[in-house]
Amino acid sequence: MARKKKRKLSIKKISIVIFVIITISIITVNFDSIRNVYLSKISGYNKESISVFIENDIYKDIKNHEYSKTLETIINTEYYNKNYLDEYLDIVFVENENFLQNTSLLLDKGYSSNDINNIYDKLTENSINVLINNDYFKDITNIISINYFKEDKLERYINYYNEEDDLETILTYVNIGLDNGYYTNVIEIEDQNNLLVLVNKYNKLQNDFVPKDLETISSKYGNGSLRKEARIAFEEMCAAAKDDGITIYGGSGYRSYSHQLRLYNNYVAIDGKIEADTYSARAGHSEHQTGLAMDILNGRWSFIDDNDKEYTWLVNNSYKYGFILRYLEGKEEITGYMYEPWHYRFVGVDVAKEIIQLGITYDEYVAKK
Ligand SMILES: [Zn+2]
Known part of the structure; x- marks a missing residue:
């Protein structure tokens, strides 16, 4: 009688153990997706992105930062570079087929996230190509904020740039035409x-x-x-x-x-x-x-x-x-x-x-x- 009771007890114990194991397994298997749903609710990123952030071990770096479409988009492309994580977080996403490629080229040139936001806010694709094809121009944000900045002269400003003159002088002189010799580049009025x-x-x-x-x-x-x-x-x-x-x-x-x-x-x-x-x-x-x-x-x-x-x-x-x-x-x-x-x-x-x-x-x- 006592033996039987003992066996019964063992079966009960085993059942509990099995139940616990199964429960833990289910929870473990689903933990990532449960966690990702939770994280995506608080961060704005989709579940797949969260998984990628966790895989790349960068979730802790971004969790206190506002949602960045730039990061979410670039991380799944060949242009992603973990060194620019802070920049991606600050760069405002632009719907443009070359945006990710150009952004990564501009970052490689040395442009800051603030520069890139200003560049995309104020310049056309042509000018972005000018920046990509020239050496890093440290005063880009300052120069485009001057109200007589003429976008079609961007490359001439860059070429005329020198440390002695202030930016306003550089803009004024290039706008006049002084970067070219007299009677060159003559405009018909x-x-x-x-x-x-x-x-x-x-x-x-x-x-x-x-x-x-x-x-x-x-x-x-x-x-x-x-x-x-x-x-x-x-x-x-x-x-x-x-x-x-x-x-x-x-x-x-x-x-x-x-x-x-x-x-x-x-x-x-x-x-x-x-x-x-x-x-x-x-x-x-x-x-x-x-x-x-x-x-x-x-x-x-x-x-x-x-x-x-x-x-x-x-x-x-x-x-x-x-x-x-x-x-x-x-x-x-x-x-x-x-x-x-x-x-x-x-x-x-x-x-x-x-x-x-x-x-x-x-x-x-x-x-x-
Ligand atoms: Zn006269």
Whole structure:
């Protein structure tokens, strides 16, 4: 009897043991999937990704970080590199077929996750290729945040980059065209009758361009023609100068393409091309062809000199009538011309005031727009 009881007890024990073993097995087998469902609920990643994170032993690194679609996507591709885990977590995913490949190339170049977010936020695929095909450019995030950054010039900014100049200077100079030699990469101006047209050694008027509203200035204020608005402002300026006891005259206003061509060729014959280029514009590149520039004479009918009282008056007052001194001393490299204390350009009162306040050339002003 006792033996039987004992055996019965053994069977019960064995059953319990078997039950426990089976239960543990079931739990163990399903533990990963149970855990993964739980983890995916708290992290946002799908179950398969969680398994991969656990396999790669990186779950602990990401569990306190917000969900990253970039990480979830890249980890299943050939582009995944565990060294960039922190970067993947911070890079905003972009729906673009080349995103993962480009991101991995940019990371290899040395770009940070912040750079890459800015690059994808502000640049096109073309520019991304420029970055991939050039050396690492450490100021990319700073340069694209400057409001006159011109994306089509990205490669030129990179090539012109140097440690001495600040980024704003680099952008301004490249926007002007100074990274290329004078009269190279010449752009044909489209809106030639615009009162704010920029004509210089990089921007050219058409040979047959004649401003639409040229008017001859009153003979009591000298000689020459200007566009209507500039003519009126010039005469007002002469009258105001007269009220202050200062006499100024127009010396040379509008000049046609053929007139400029004769002048320039004449100077080249005398001084040679290199010298002539420092003070005379090639035809099509003269501001005088716009009908918005005037070479001003003093009361003795000579070109204004910076010792003249007329010069001082003009420097202090011309902007009130919309005129600026165009070729400044110390800015020869930017304007491409020697200092000309007599050459004034009409840009309108508002722009003239702004330029005077900024203390910059018109070339720089346009490049910063
Ligand atoms: Zn001039």
